[in-house]
Amino acid sequence: AQKITQTQPGMFVQEKEAVTLDCTYDTSDPSYGLFWYKQPSSGEMIFLIYQGSYDQQNATEGRYSLNFQKARKSANLVISASQLGDSAMYFCAMREGLSGGSNYKLTFGKGTLLTVNP
C-alpha cells in the first residue's frame, strides 16, 4: 500500500489566489514527521514546511501552511497568494520511526504539478 498518496497529478491556480495540495498518509508508527518539498523544472528539491505528529498546532512558513488532520491522516499544503514562481512539482513526504529508531528515510508521494496562471 502507498504510504503517501497525492491524488492530484496536476493543479492550476490563478496568480494571487490560494491553492490547496492534498496529501494523505498511512502509518502505524505513533511518531512520524511530514514534509513538503518543491521541485522546480531546474530539478533541485527545496524544503518548504514540516509537521511533527505530536505538534499541537499546524505548521506555517510564510505563505505556506500545513493543514494537519491527524485523525484523517491528511497533511495538505496551502499556498496563499500564489506567485508565478510557485509553478513547480510539489512532493509530500513522510519519515517514520522518530522514537529513537534508525529509520530516518523519507518516503515520497508521486507529486502534484502546480501551474500558476497570470
Place this chain on the structure above:
Amino acid sequence: AAGVIQSPRHLIKEKRETATLKCYPIPRHDTVYWYQQGPGQDPQFLISFYEKMQSDKGSIPDRFSAQQFSDYHSELNMSSLELGDSALYFCASSMGLLKNIQYFGAGTRLSVL
C-alpha cells in the same frame, strides 16, 4: 547560508563504466542520505549514514556502494552502469535526531549511454 553541495552536477557515462558522486553536507550536519529520482518519478531512498556509520539501506543495487568520511562528506560509487541508472541523484543532510529536516543538494544528473 551554506547548502548541501553535490558534484558533479551533470555526468555522462557509457554502459559498464563506473561513476563517483560526491556530497558535502551542510556544516555541522552529521547525517547524509542518498536518493535516486528516475524521469517523472518520485525520489527513492538508497542509503544513509549517521556519524560515518551506515544507518539505513533502501533499494540500492549491489553495484552501488557508499561511505561517509571523517569530514562527513559522502561518496556514492556506481559500477557496471546500466541504462536504467540514468536518473537524478540527490544527497540530503540533516543534523541530529530530533526534527531532522533533510535539506537536499541540487542533485547530480547522470546519463548512461
